[in-house]
Amino acid sequence: MVLEARDRVGGRTFNQPISNGNVVEGGGEWMYPYHQKLAALAEELGVEPFAQYNEGDRLSLYRGEVTRHANGYSGLDESAAVAFAAICERLDELSAQVDPEAPWLADNAAELDAQTLGAWLSNELSNDVARNVLNVSFGLQFGAPLERVSLLYALSYVASFGASMAEVVPTERWRFHGGSQILSLRLAEGLGDRVRLGHPVQRITQADGSVHVEASGVEITGRRCIVALSPADCRRIDFDPLLPSRRRTLQDCFQMGPQIKAHAIYDRPFWREAGLSGFARSDLAPASVVFDNSPPDGSEAVLIALFQPNPGPSAYGLTEEVADSEDRRREAVLEAFVAIFGEDAASPQRFFEHNWQDVEYSSGCQPFYPPGLLTTTGDAIRRPCGAIHWASTETAARCPGWMEGAIDAAQRVVAEVEARL
Amino acid sequence: MVLEARDRVGGRTFNQPISNGNVVEGGGEWMYPYHQKLAALAEELGVEPFAQYNEGDRLSLYRGEVTRHANGYSGLDESAAVAFAAICERLDELSAQVDPEAPWLADNAAELDAQTLGAWLSNELSNDVARNVLNVSFGLQFGAPLERVSLLYALSYVASFGASMAEVVPTERWRFHGGSQILSLRLAEGLGDRVRLGHPVQRITQADGSVHVEASGVEITGRRCIVALSPADCRRIDFDPLLPSRRRTLQDCFQMGPQIKAHAIYDRPFWREAGLSGFARSDLAPASVVFDNSPPDGSEAVLIALFQPNPGPSAYGLTEEVADSEDRRREAVLEAFVAIFGEDAASPQRFFEHNWQDVEYSSGCQPFYPPGLLTTTGDAIRRPCGAIHWASTETAARCPGWMEGAIDAAQRVVAEVEARL
Numbered sequence: 060m061v062l063e064a065r066d067r068v069g070g071r072t073f074n075q076p077i078s079n080g081n082v083v084e085g086g087g088e089w090m091y092p093y094h095q096k097l098a099a100l101a102e103e104l105g106v107e108p109f110a111q112y113n114e115g116d117r118l119s120l121y122r123g124e125v126t127r128h129a130n131g132y133s134g135l136d137e138s139a140a141v142a143f144a145a146i147c148e149r150l151d152e153l154s155a156q157v158d159p160e161a162p163w164l165a166d167n168a169a170e171l172d173a174q175t176l177g178a179w180l181s182n183e184l185s186n187d188v189a190r191n192v193l194n195v196s197f198g199l200q201f202g203a204p205l206e207r208v209s210l211l212y213a214l215s216y217v218a219s220f221g222a223s224m225a226e227v228v229p230t231e232r233w234r235f236h237g238g239s240q241i242l243s244l245r246l247a248e249g250l251g252d253r254v255r256l257g258h259p260v261q262r263i264t265q266a267d268g269s270v271h272v273e274a275s276g277v278e279i280t281g282r283r284c285i286v287a288l289s290p291a292d293c294r295r296i297d298f299d300p301l302l303p304s305r306r307r308t309l310q311d312c313f314q315m316g317p318q319i320k321a322h323a324i325y326d327r328p329f330w331r332e333a334g335l336s337g338f339a340r341s342d343l344a345p346a347s348v349v350f351d352n353s354p355p356d357g358s359e360a361v362l363i364a365l366f367q368p369n370p371g372p373s374a375y376g377l378t379e380e381v382a383d384s385e386d387r388r389r390e391a392v393l394e395a396f397v398a399i400f401g402e403d404a405a406s407p408q409r410f411f412e413h414n415w416q417d418v419e420y421s422s423g424c425q426p427f428y429p430p431g432l433l434t435t436t437g438d439a440i441r442r443p444c445g446a447i448h449w450a451s452t453e454t455a456a457r458c459p460g461w462m463e464g465a466i467d468a469a470q471r472v473v474a475e476v477e478a479r480l
Numbered sequence: 481m482v483l484e485a486r487d488r489v490g491g492r493t494f495n496q497p498i499s500n501g502n503v504v505e506g507g508g509e510w511m512y513p514y515h516q517k518l519a520a521l522a523e524e525l526g527v528e529p530f531a532q533y534n535e536g537d538r539l540s541l542y543r544g545e546v547t548r549h550a551n552g553y554s555g556l557d558e559s560a561a562v563a564f565a566a567i568c569e570r571l572d573e574l575s576a577q578v579d580p581e582a583p584w585l586a587d588n589a590a591e592l593d594a595q596t597l598g599a600w601l602s603n604e605l606s607n608d609v610a611r612n613v614l615n616v617s618f619g620l621q622f623g624a625p626l627e628r629v630s631l632l633y634a635l636s637y638v639a640s641f642g643a644s645m646a647e648v649v650p651t652e653r654w655r656f657h658g659g660s661q662i663l664s665l666r667l668a669e670g671l672g673d674r675v676r677l678g679h680p681v682q683r684i685t686q687a688d689g690s691v692h693v694e695a696s697g698v699e700i701t702g703r704r705c706i707v708a709l710s711p712a713d714c715r716r717i718d719f720d721p722l723l724p725s726r727r728r729t730l731q732d733c734f735q736m737g738p739q740i741k742a743h744a745i746y747d748r749p750f751w752r753e754a755g756l757s758g759f760a761r762s763d764l765a766p767a768s769v770v771f772d773n774s775p776p777d778g779s780e781a782v783l784i785a786l787f788q789p790n791p792g793p794s795a796y797g798l799t800e801e802v803a804d805s806e807d808r809r810r811e812a813v814l815e816a817f818v819a820i821f822g823e824d825a826a827s828p829q830r831f832f833e834h835n836w837q838d839v840e841y842s843s844g845c846q847p848f849y850p851p852g853l854l855t856t857t858g859d860a861i862r863r864p865c866g867a868i869h870w871a872s873t874e875t876a877a878r879c880p881g882w883m884e885g886a887i888d889a890a891q892r893v894v895a896e897v898e899a900r901l
Contacts, residue, residue, distance in 0.1 A: 173599035175851045181594065206594035207733075207852030291732070294715065304789040304803045304837055311712070311737050311843055312628075312850070317725070317806035368725040369856055376856070393744070416725055417801045422732055429733070429850035430596045431628030435790055435797075 060281075061250060062274045064259035064420045067240075068247040068285075071424060071452075072462065074197040074238035075262040081354035082238035083322050083361055085413025086424075087462050088352075093222045094463040096470070101235060104245045108233040109355040120399050121191075130336055131230055135188060142186035145333035146193070147224035149183065154217040160456040163434045172434040176213040177206035177282045182460070195340060195347045196228055200460065202316015202367055212428040219457050219464075220292035236355060239462065259375060259420065260286075263447060265301040270446040287450040287468075290440060291315045291422040302444050309436035313453070315423025317416030320362045321392045323407035328360035329377070330400055331424045335453035337362060339399045343387065344377045346395035362404070364392050368393060368416055388412065425460045441471070450471050481702075482671060483695045484682035485841045486506065488661075489668040490844060492873075493883065494834060495659035496743070501776035503659035504743050504782055506834025506844075508883045509773075511654040514643045515884040515892070522656060529654040530881055536755045541762035541820050542612075551757055552651055555576050556609060563607035567614070568645035570604065575638040581877040583636035584855045591856040598627035604705045613755040616761065616768050623737015623788055623846035633849040638883075657776060660883065679839065681863060683709075685720040691867040704897045708871040708889075711861060712736045712843040723865050730857035734874070736844025742766070742785045742813045744828035749774060749781035751821055760820045765798045766809065767816035783825070785813050789837055803893030809833065810847075819833060846881045847874040854893040862892070869893050 067073075074082040090097050090108055099107060116127050119134055130136065135143050136148065157165045163172065182188045194205060200216070201208050215441060220227050247254045258274040263284060265271070270284040286293060290313040301307065330337045330351065337351025345366045352363035368382040381387040389410055396404035415424040428437065441454045450472040455464030488494075495503040511518050511529055514681055522529060537548050549555065556564050578586045586592065597618065605611045615626060621637070622629050638640050641648050656662060668675045679695040684705060688693075691705040707714060711734040722728065751758045751772065758772025766787045773784035789803040802808040817825035836845040849858065862875045871893040876885030 169627065170599075170602070173596050173602065175596070177852065178591075178594035182593070204852050204856060206590065206849065206855075292703050301838060303800060305800055307837060308790050309740065314733050314850075316730065369729050379724060379726055416728060424676060429628065429735075429852075431598065431625050431850075435625060435628075 060181040061220060061247075061254040062258045062260055062272065062277065063254060064277070065254050066257050067479070068254060069240040069243040071415070071421065072238075072240040072243060072408050075413065077354070077359050077361070077409070079322060079354075079356070079358050080245060081356070081361055082240075083352055083354070083363070084234075084239050084325070085320055086239070086415070087233055088236060088239045089268075089464070090235070092172070092231060093220060093226065094458065094461070096457070096466040097461075097463045099185060100242060100466055106241055106245065107236040108299055109236060110353040111232045111234055112331075112353060113230065113336050113338065115331065115336040117336055118339040118399050120339065120343065120346075120395075122342065123398075125174075126453075134192060134340060139186050139188035139192075140269070142184060143192060146184045147181070150214070150217055150224050154214040157211065157214045157218045159215045159219035161438070162211055162218075163437050165211065168211055168434050171214060172211035172293050172428075172431055174210040175206050175430055176208045176210050177204060179210045180205060191342070192340075194242075198367070199318075199348060199365055200425060201427040202318045202423060202444060203314065203369075203427060206316065207429060208345070208370065209428045209430045212433050216427075216459065219455070223458070229446075234355075238336060242462070244419075262297045262299065265318040265445045265447070268446070280480060283414070283444075283446050283448060285448045285450050285472050285476065287472075289313065289315055289422065289426055289451055289453045291426075291461065292420065292451075294422075295420075297432075298444075305436045306439040306442075306444060309432065309439045312429065312432050314427055314429055315421070316425040317368055318412070318424035319366050319368060319388070319412050319414045319416075321366070321388070321412035322410070323362045323364075323393065323396060323404070324409040325360040325362070325403070325407050329403040330362075331360075335400070341395060341399055343395040343398065345381075345391045346399060349396070349399065362396060362407075366392075368414065385412070385414075388414075393422065400428055414434075443475065448475055481700055482668075482675040483679045483681055483693065483698065483700070484675060484677050489675060489677070490661040490664040491886075492836070492842065493659075493661040495661040496832065496834065497654060498743075498745060498775070498780050498782070498830070500775075500779050503661075503778070504773055504775070504784070505655075505660050506741055507660070507836070508565065509655055509660045511656070511883070512650050513652060514641060514647065515879065515882070517878070517887040518882075518884045521663060521863050521887055525663060527662055527666065528657040532653045532655055532659060533752075533772040534651065534757050534759065536752065536757040538757055539820050540758040541760065541764065541767075542815075543763065544819075546820060548756075551729070555613060555761060560607050560609035560613075562825060563605060564610040564613065565882055567601070567605045567610065571635070575635040578632065578635045578639045580628060580636045580640035582859070583632055583639075584858050586632065586635075589632055589855050592632035592635060593849075593852055595631040596627050596851055597629045597631050600631045601626060612855050613761075614761070618770060619788070620739075620786055620847040621846060621862060623739045623844060624735065624790075626847060628735065628848070628850060630849045630851045630854055633854050635895075636854070637848075637880065640876070640880060642878070655776075663883070665692070681717055683718045683720065686866045686868070689867070693714060701901060702867075704867050704869060705899065706869045706871050706893050708893075710734065710736055710843065710847055710872055710874045712847075715843075716841075717867075719868075722870075723862065726857045726866060727860040727863075730853065730860045733850065733853050733857070735848055735850055736842075737846040737848060738789055738835070739845035740787050740789060740833050740835045740837075742787070742833035743773060743831070744783045744785075744814065744817060744825070745780040745830040746783070746824070746828050749778070750824040751783075754782075756821070757760050762820055764812075764816040764819065766802075767820060768816070770820065783788040783817060783821075783828075785816065787813075788850070789835065806833070806835075809835075864896065869897055 452464035494506040873885035
């Protein structure tokens with residue numbers, strides 16, 4: 060039996076219909092070349108990937124100045140490119156010493172865990188342009204300023220990709236026909252009425268070798284229970300008996316970066332007409348990264364911005380007035396789009412966002428450990444507590460926070476439970 | 481109207497009766513010389529302080545060796561004392577530049593907030609003995625390894641005492657006749673039936689300039705509402721409309737160190753008979769700090785140990801097996817007492833602990849900010865959200881985490897609300 064709090068399956072994948080049966084995604088959407096488990100699952104379920112639109116030049120906007128670059132341009136001048144390559148090599152070296160299955164066992168684990176990624180980058184990388192690129196790309200991965208993220212966790216995260224820093228954020232990325240949520244929708248179809256929507260779990264009791272789950276009127280007793288929530292979201296459940304001390308500290312202190320995905324739908328892809336890919340970076344908080352997120356048939360013209368409501372990876376965080384008002388956020392995104400792409404971007408046909416900080420049942424979007432937590436509690440993230448097993452992308456030793464990680468976690472936990480039944 | 485979740489007032493002050501009408505405290509108990517607001521409130525309420533028992537020699541146990549020192553001995557050899565004085569001076573200098581009302585405005589606030597206190601101490605202080613003393617004393621203040629605590633927050637915390645590092649942990653400390661909880665009990669008496677026990681607040685709604693509170697069957701509407709909870713405990717309340725983004729990030733990511741206070745009650749004060757004060761330090765996890773916590777009339781002989789269930793400030797954290805079993809914790813504490821004080825400590829008449837990690841309605845004991853959170857969300861801790869005002873010791877600019885801070889916060893919030901009524 061699957062108990063799902065929301066009125067839909069899919070968790071942090073979430074299709075938002077636009078028209079002609081097309082969707083855009085309010086949550087995770089991209090498959091990278093090294094997402095092998097995701098590719099295999101999509102194939103198994105008959106879900107077709109398609110390449111993210113990526114033809115034409117890219118734009119960047121820094122300090123008020125828009126520049127246009129050839130597709131594939133790194134955004135780095137020569138000295139920045141040298142500094143960037145050097146720091147990536149250093150990150151590759153350091154992360155090669157960290158086993159993402161057990162980062163707390165690394166040499167110097169305590170020392171690495173006592174530092175933040177942000178402070179480390181400030182010390183190691185003096186080139187501002189290169190640092191800004193890392194601030195933005197890591198900031199999007201963690202949904203938080205790098206000054207909040209454990210260096211050891213960041214190294215474990217990089218190691219978990221099984222790819223070098225140069226390959227971590229690839230130029231080629233794929234999306235899915237039907238939207239990424241279709242993977243969960245298809246899986247749920249196969250389960251039929253064993254999936255119960257709208258049943259948030261309130262309480263999990265263990266006694267006499269069985270486990271009892273209470274979820275808004277439904278009560279189920281079984282031999283094993285899998286909790287597929289971020290450790291931070293486990294705070295909402297009462298466990299009886301109490302979970303072990305270390306596990307509770309992990310849950311209470313684990314952090315989830317909030318993230319907003321804003322979509323603007325236009326009557327024509329004016330950027331494509333101008334020879335632009337739609338990809339842009341800027342130092343404007345609500346548009347640190349922009350993509351063309353149009354459906355594969357090109358029947359709609361869509362730009363997407365990813366940003367955080369709190370001071371984030373870009374040079375200037377949203378002001379609080381903007382962060383707390385949906386209208387002001389819309390204005391801020393569209394002003395940024397205009398600053399980057401020109402007046403054509405001012406008036407989309409439709410505009411909507413998905414703000415993961417405001418969504419019930421998610422304490423945020425992207426997981427990370429603050430300093431000192433991974434070495435003291437990290438080994439509790441996957442360890443079963445009696446008959447309770449832990450899934451969710453946060454528990455993955457491969458691409459945590461990604462769809463790949465969710466699948467990795469699911470496969471691991473299924474093997475774990477099968478071995479005990 | 482005061483809505484109290486527990487069946488008692490007092491929060492993290494908690495009297496535990498022993499006998500002859502005496503009590504010991506499971507929570508905050510000590511008044512320091514610079515706790516002026518606490519002293520004034522005690523006087524106002526007719527609660528008498530008495531000096532913590534502090535006659536005789538002290539013991540220390542490191543690497544298996546017990547040494548006996550004269551009362552007042554710092555536990556530091558000459559080179560450690562020099563290193564300790566130097567780092568205290570450095571902490572005083574740095575904290576003098578941090579205003580505890582607004583630490584985020586300090587010069588280099590971002591840089592200081594990107595570091596952990598633990599990593600900073602490792603860099604700045606090479607003397608192991610001196611570092612161990614700071615690890616233990618700061619560790620007890622934060623209830624967590626210093627590798628989890630923002631350096632900026634630690635500096636703000638030191639600044640908030642209005643005392644130099646040399647005075648922060650004084651040799652003279654006072655307790656209260658009747659136990660520290662008596663302060664809240666007396667205040668509650670004065671409020672009569674306006675205090676409703678056993679009413680945890682589930683929901684706070686704001687509309688049309690008034691605020692509506694739902695608490696287990698009681699519903700109250702008023703013009704202003706004061707929430708006197710740690711930001712971390714505010715996670716349990718549903719706020720409608722949602723609180724501002726920054727405030728929610730603060731609540732979701734604020735950290736509370738768990739702490740255990742264990743009391744052993746003996747038939748005679750064998751340590752006093754041996755010319756010992758009962759004060760001891762050790763590198764054994766469950767006895768990093770031990771005090772004589774006997775009642776003022778000396779009618780009972782009590783030793784108290786303060787420790788954390790998770791790997792904490794002492795050299796060796798509790799193993800998980802010990803951390804998660806009350807029986808094993810008792811064994812570990814008594815073994816440590818025997819190692820320090822000898823066989824007389826083996827068999828107390830009574831033994832009990834108060835474990836703040838296991839207590840409902842408290843997410844822990846001592847507050848701290850992980851790196852990067854204070855500069856990005858700290859200004860939300862006291863700022864009212866509409867008709868909701870924030871109290872609790874965590875919000876104090878003076879001695880946060882202490883009884884002094886709770887009173888400071890209460891006085892500030894009362895002035896704040898009065899100005900708006």
